[in-house]
Amino acid sequence: MNKLTYFPGCSAHGTSEEFDHTLKLVMKTLDVQMEEIPDWNCCGATSAHVMTENLALALPMRNLVLAEKLENKTMGIACASCYSRMKVTKKHLDEHPDLAHKINTTIIDEGEYKGDIDVKSMLQYCFEEIGPEVIKSKVTKPLTGLKVACYYGCLLTRPKDVTHFDSPEYPMSMDILMEALGAKAMEFDFKTECCGASFSISNTDVVESLSGKILEVAKESGAHMIVVACPLCQSNLDMRQPDIERHTGQKFALPVMYFTQLMALAFGFPEKELKLPKHIVPVQEALSHIGEIEPTPEKVKKTKKAVEAESEVE
Amino acid sequence: MITLGLQDQNTFLEAVNKKSGANVLECYQCGKCVSTCPVSGYMDFPPREIMQMIKLGLKEETMMANSMWFCLTCSACSGRCPREIDIPAVMEAIRHLAIEENYRSDNKKVKEIRKFHDIFLDMVKRYGRNYELRMMAEFNIRTRNLFKDMHLAPKALLKGKITIGHESTKSAKAIQKMYKLAGKLEKGEK
Amino acid sequence: METEVKKAQGTMVSAENPDITAPADWQPVIMGILCNWCSYAGSDLTGTSRIQYPPNIRIIRVPCSSRVDPWFIIKSLQTAADGVLISGCHPGDCHYISGNYYARRRFLVTKKLLNFIGYHENRVQFSWVSAAEGPKFAKVVAKVTEDIKQLGPLHRYKKENF
């Protein structure tokens, strides 16, 4: 059994409850014991670093200090934004011991910062620590026929020198996981374009325009749905979708699901565990493609010899 | 028209470089950041122009721009910058400078964005965590735009997308203390 | 203590031997041994650019810093020099491919020896100055001169001094 310190993030108990719930289900199946950080606090999200210097470090630092007390090697974070703040903070603190010492004074009651915990997003954890092979072995109900566009958003892979995970331009980890579940990951160019993120409330027109472009390209890719690993991306793409459709006159009808929901489905959990009614864009239609067999393209079976080298014999 | 050459030293450039850890002088104006930036269309000066303005020492113009407030810190620009300049750090530096030196843009959007962040931080201060519905409501009240997104609310509520109740961290006090001490640190630095 | 008193009176006191003193207007002599291709050319450029530096240095030209035998350093310190500056091409830029690397290693050893017999480590200094670094040469000379002034006159290890 693997043990993992878990940081759910504020939205896990609100907008992204289905993420939190299915994550816990699949982790159980994968034999990972998740220990939630007791009394965790908000990471400060965008607002803290936009407005302040020290608070932006202090808020995540408190969580890091609390996490270190649990003595697991790794901390897994559900929300991409929390993950990014935690990673950025950790990098700053580890690179500048003076700074770490200074910020530590604001939370000294919680203890000393040691810097000895590894921070990973849950996607990263699934991909690197568990691996697609193991995940594939747990699949009881393959998602064959389902075409998905994997959307990573900004913060899971960027900036590269902070995350050290996958490509910042064309990541493949989630695609590989989805293929392990039996689904088909489509070629999708807007994997890491920004959805508008923190402007969700303050600047809705920006979100609508950016998320609209992502929906457009995802639709173009031929996908039945978008798969995400970030609550904010999910809410921007899902909740705002009707508005975007109304303003642009385009019809997307692209449900936006968490990768853990699809994992749970493929692992054989009943649909009601996915909390599908929480979705603004209905999911059923997309899920109905599961089981569809794609007509095999009429490709001539390549002889072994031909594949062997670049050379081919006439 | 802007007259250059009046300053002996570009102290603004120095301040931005020091605060951001980047070197703005490395920018060679290729514009890759501009077409990368998802919100450059909303900025009155896109990143490339901001870099040049800092180089020219145009402090007032830079500080009153809306650009840094629109920056989403998505890091797409720095990931593609051929000179590997940490542009989000530069944006953050001028934002912090603007806050410290009390530059306040009249731009309605900037005001709203700042308000949002204030409310957010306020909420975290009170409860240790953040709650979307309350956040949304408070933002709408404080920006006097009561009905914004109201059409979403019933649906979202109904679907359980947004919950009304909320919990706080047990040690909200610890957070409040942190706020106080962090604030002091910031003042101490100035 | 004695040294402090003398210094307070404005007398220059040798860092190695407080008995060796010199008047306040004492000027050290510095032996500069420069490689022909980089540092000597750089010192020429300092001149061509009319960059001013302290006049204490006397320059000897050698083809490469690797030509400098530790003997030259010791002989300089035995006779007139209060300090020695050796300067060659930047690492990797040696006109003779790798000479300056040998020189660098040799001088690390030489410095240890000089230290062991009681010389202050700043008496002998090593620098890289390229043919394009006229201003740098002036800076290096100014620094070395200042360092040697701080160290005061040199106790010369010669037979007649024992």
Next chain:
Amino acid sequence: MARVGVFVCFCGANIADFIDVPAVVEEAKKVKEVKVSVLYKYMCSDPGQQMIRDAIIQNRLTSVVVAACSPRMHEKTFRKALSDAGMNPYLLEVANIREHSSWVHQKDKKAATEKANDLIRMAIAKSIANEQLHEISVPVTKRALVIGGGIAGIQAALDIADARIPVTLVEKSPSIGGRMAQLDETFPTLDCSQCILTPKMVDVASHPYIELIPYAEVIELDGYVGNYKAKIKKKASYVNFDTCTGCGACTQKCPVKVPNEFNMNIDKRKAIYTPFPQAVPNKPVIDAEHCTMLLKGKCGICAKVCEKGSIDYKMVDEVIEREIGAVVVATGYDLWDPKPYEEYGVGRYKDIITSLEFERMVSASGPTNGVPLRPSDGKVPKNVVFIKCIGSRDEAKGIEYCSKICCMYTAKHAILLHHKVHDSHAYIFYMDIRAAGKGYEEFVKRAQVETAATYLRGRVSKIYKKGDKLMVRGEDAQIGQVVEVEADLVVLATAVIAPHENPALARLLGISYDKYGYLSEAHPKLRPVETAKAGIFLAGCTQAPKDIPDTVAQASACAAKVCGLFAGDTLKKDPMISTISNEFCSGCLNCVKVCPYQAIVTEEIPLGHGSKELRTVAKINEGVCQGCGSCVAICRSMAISLAGFTDPQIINEIVAI
């Protein structure tokens, strides 16, 4: 007893204003060896030199000290004055009282004068220990080796051979021609590359003074300027070039198809092939990696169809040796692989190609018969986006420098596109247009005006697919707007990089290379074709990115250098080199280890006079020694001495203060 003459120069006001020159002259007279000490306004002038010549003769001087400017300035001038007076020129010493005193201590005349006195005393002391030296003559082998058969190597070889100096030209591929052979038309005149290149290629093959060794590599180089020995590995071609007529029957019948590297893998060639129709020599070679006969022993068709029986499957690599006097390195360039541009979808989208791929397509003899086609569906593109600086000027993904030629060839591509597809439109994303060269700006104007190519100033940030089009997004900084171009084809102007073999080649030749792998010239401005190793020269892109005119100019410059080197029967060499005394040499051979030129060899000499037993001592190879003095300082038994910088000379200088 030494008799020294001291000649102090005023240098107009340059010295006289800051140094008390008459006092300096008097001070010099106090040295007992000094027989004459005089001053003059300009020692380097004819009357000044005459003064020196006269004084040498009148006073029977044994050495001369000129106190003036830096020896790096006029040492040669004054040495000549000594020679003219019948004196050995190496008995001169220069005291540098201008650069080292009057110019740098302008605020302290007293100190400057004192320093000048010291510098002159040092020079006098050194000059007393000076010895008569004589220039060294080394024999020279008058044959040049040219490595690389692109336009640089071709030009260098032809120019040297035209001077009736034998040349061995070694090319690694089966044909000479290099990159230029792959080009369609050339800027800024749009003359056909093949048309101007192939006559030169034929000249190489038929030139009586050129020995062409294709499909070969230099694997070893020993010796020193004028006396190198090269080992050349001739790769097995499996075709006897002596009997092969180049009829082409074998290449037609060969059943194995392989991606054609000459056409940037757009089409296929056979396993037995000539790279292109105009190849020189026009003889095929067998690609051992793909030939089924060589791999599995099955097939043998080429041997069956060859009427001359030229196919020899048993052929093996052969190493030959050549004695040569000079080397011209002309290994050309490689192109940067744009894979790191993930944001463009490089590798995922077939319709993103590189410039050289485009070049092959528009070439009349190319794989698509001169029409650019979309690799995805074979359609003729209408909107073509050219993106410059791919990898160039990009520290993050590629290299820092500008590749120099991309601005021009992209303008050319826009024009060629228009010529081949009349209703097409070229969009060019650029950062700066660098068109410095004869007729270059005019050529860019032609692309902008006649062809009406749309120039957009900005780096492209993203390419994504929309239907069968590629959407290319970038900023047009001129209007400060982000623009998207709907493209059928995207052409990337990939950076010029040093050939990946360069570092290994440089080590083999004993020359240096920079951090990018380009071979280093001896001086970036004043010795751009020489390397730091005498007798080895650089031509073309192996030294830095260049266009064809610059490459040809540098190649001809190399030829001039080689001809200059071979002008006499022997080479004259500076006598300031090391010598080893057999009596003192202990045979520790530390000197061998530190010598950067492998100039020290070992020698067996009798243990004692008349003894039959032998002992090992070190010996300097005069031709190779460059006179750095590393060996002198390392020698424990002080057996080595460096002429011009002997221990007595330097110690004299030190104790003179």
